[in-house]
Amino acid sequence: MSGVPVSFRLRRVWWSAKTSPFPVTIFTTATLDRLDMLETQCKSYPGGPHAAAVYVPLVQEHGGELTIPNEQLIALAESRVQALFDRMEGIVNACHMHVLLLYEVTSDPALAHLTPINGLRNAALLAVRTPLLVMVDVDLCVSASLVRFLSEPSNGDKLVASSSNTFWVLPAWDVSAGLSRVEIDHIAESALAGDKMTLAKLWASGRLHWFGQLYFQLGHAPTNYTRWLLSRKSYLIDYSIGYEPWGILSRDRQVVVPYDARFRGCYNDKITQVVTLHHSRILFRALPNAWVVHRPHTLNPAAGIAKNRTGSTTSLTGVGSLSEVVSMYGKNASKFEHHKDWSHVLLDDSIVRMLAARYRPFPGRAYAYCRSVLPWMENLKRQNLISGDGTRRRRLRGR
Template identity: 45%
Template sequence: MDRLNHLESLCQMLPGSSVSAAVYLPLVQTQGTFLINRNILLIQENKATLQELFTRLETNPDACSLRLLLLTEITADRAVASLVPINALRNAALLAIRTPLVAMIDVDLAVSDSLKRILADPNRIEALQRAATTFWVLPAWEAETHLTPEDAHNTVLSAVKGDKQRVSMLWQSRHLRTFSEDIFPQGHNATDYRRWLGADQPYRVRYARGYEPWGITSRERYTRMPYDIRFRGCFRDKVTQVASLAYTNTSFAALPDAWLVHQPHRLSAAASIATGRVAAGSNRVQALQQIVYYRGINTTKFMLHKAHSLVTSDEALGAMASGRYEPAVGAQFRNCRASLPWL
């Protein structure tokens, strides 16, 4: 719910395009199979907020065509409620998409104006659809961390409104950098940003372990190899899914004339702990940093979450290597995939 401003911004960046968004609302209560009054009111308040957003965008002729899903989860553990079930949300949003192509774009990303032009060009769309086994990479950038909030905002705006020459200039002047290059460079290095800046035609990207680009591919490939719902929080959720696409012989190619730029925002509780940028006084951070005794050692719930993510990813990659991987998706996803008429 705290990313709705980004959702509205993204929807306004994609006029006429179909956007499916899944919004997560954790409901904490220690007992009972029925919702307590506090959570009933919480759902009502958030539904009203989402309805207001939806109505505002529906009446805007220059906005996207939005499908908005509200998903709730009841838990007694505040640490669990602080770990967004990101892959389950991605799968839910995927099920609501009715177009042959789908682009998984996190809500905090801004899209280049050039991408809007591609999506409005029937010939380009047809060409993307013909390459049914290709994942079209959208190179991702972000503002440098030394910039003031105002300068970072202006950098993002300049990068998405300008051309590639402007992006190159912002990179050379240390206003832009490649996404997450200081934390997890292997996530995007395979894209080869220097080559991309000089490219005027798509080029093949060689998959490397750890690669986690955003991009466009056929809906069929995503529904065949969706996101593993055992992941939540911030470790290897997208890395593992991209590896599964490579496992099913998906090829990767960089689009030379479209890109994404991350919009700065306050980090989630899990991400703030993972990056060492913890905000004082956060109840969600405190829940994740709670000390627990597990298998003979004192650790935190956050470290258990991290260990679970890494072990789950390693097991998935091992299953891919032996040719027996199937992502965990749950009965809900399987039933919807089998019964929704547009799928």
Template identity: 40%
Template structure:
């Protein structure tokens, strides 16, 4: 039988069962839930995103010896297959926050019958994935949160509150070290099997570095877009299970290249992939504007993700810039990497990349009145992201920047036993 809420809050983390941890997380997160359905203009105004934590499934796996790094991720229901692939690739704790937008004109605590059915169906799908993970000795130790947002406006549902989800997923991490790995990427087999092996010299080096304000960059690769989905998936799987010689071969054959090399070079160029392919020891790289690697970092030192950023555009760059501003060293690990798995375009990219519809005709886009002028939603979205980027950079230069964090996460960080007194916001 579970202890009462006050007793749970005062308990030591190691004394809590998986169910008790999930109960505590759900209680603290929902305490400050604002059930008023949101609209697109709320994003433009910078209002807080408020999510209801509907379900928490917390792994009861007892990893022996325990792993020191939790991989965390925010995602949508359409990415469950990718989440399962990620879980298969990492034998340690993985915390996922899954987003479901619900079109709801009335109060978000009194869902329509249709929305009740929708969220139940989502919960059932997550439970099935969770049970597969629990039953497999080779899967991750999965903790998954199902969160919904009541929206009165379909365009708001199209821009996923990704940084709110990342902060929520991070709340469930109890290990000293964490690593954001977006859902379409998976870690190499070497990460869990050798690099983070409990008791290894490699893990001691990583832990020591993190304690001294270093982040350990995990170089990311992706398959070439000319490959079919089937061939790309096969190459990605081989790259995850192979070694650096395999990566080099795929790179030379133009079947694989470093992440965003063709689309956004400045996002990952500082990692220096040519050097990495030959590296046998870690090396430090200088931060540059717009650098956005994935990395291992101390949980208690990691800056929060700025929740003003929704959808695509600068949501992760902002946090990496905050890490650099906090005087962290970016250190590239030579023996572990990430690979992006090919997938169909997400529905959430519509506002970021407004493309032609079928038949070569431009798709009609909704316009809105905003500050005295009428503009397409995609233009309003880009203007908002651009303005947020400007304000963020300005405040960083002034030394006044603080990432915006919603009241739900702030409260949970203040009361959860494994977060009390830890973690800057």
């Protein structure tokens, strides 16, 4: 299921009338069932620019004109995003929101439940207009300390000047899933508004964990959370395979090394992006006084199957579609298992090509076209980093 070319259609764009002095744009993705998370994230970044790609999958037998029911669905989605945008525009202490509403038509219900996450990230990336950006998944919020830091213009200037070859890691924290909704929100707000001492106390009490601590330590252990809590200065992080932090990066570096749009669902999408940055000689450094916080939530069908928690997913219909057994490549397995296998193949193949200095990103045709015609890409073309058609000019070199 991964590897199927993404075919987005752009329904509408919303663009905030507000202007921001912050040099960092948050960009993210969301499905309709996560618009509440998008609103919460926006409110955590008051005064900051924010770009989001909202995705709606539509299932029908043909790929031409939308059926009447699907036209009604996308119209309803448009009205919901409009309402969210209007609320955020009317709130002083909210982000400055830019939203792209995208839909995809497929005849396969299983494919509709494997969100083309990297293709959406690339779409949101193209809406960024600041020199720096940070991809933050929609179920995370940024700390108040980051907003305070960026509110001082000299700090923003220093961050821009030091980011040409640096990925500034924002350590990620996760509220314990065994708490009530009220407790989860209270702890998340405390962690976002507090300082490092607050984080340390919540961690010691077991109500807060560093991200992946309980189920996938490879993803964030290199950050070294004990060292980070005790450090007042940034430090260099030793990259290791599997690392998938969130962090601040130069927009120019990010658009040259975009997300691999062949990945859908929930396997290896961000890991592949980070290893790509590593092989392009980006350095990872811990930002000492800013972080992100994740709240536990209902899982989408693919994540529910992956974590063996299908009873707490947003769609049991989606679970059923992904569990359908089919024969592919001589193997009888569920569509989800085929998707998982192919995601691992894509990661392995990408790493082999990087080590051989033969890897080129696969951002998707739509992204490559947009990159070829956007005026702000002209500087990258003059530096010979991308070609006239928007593809990467130079192969990535291994270390």
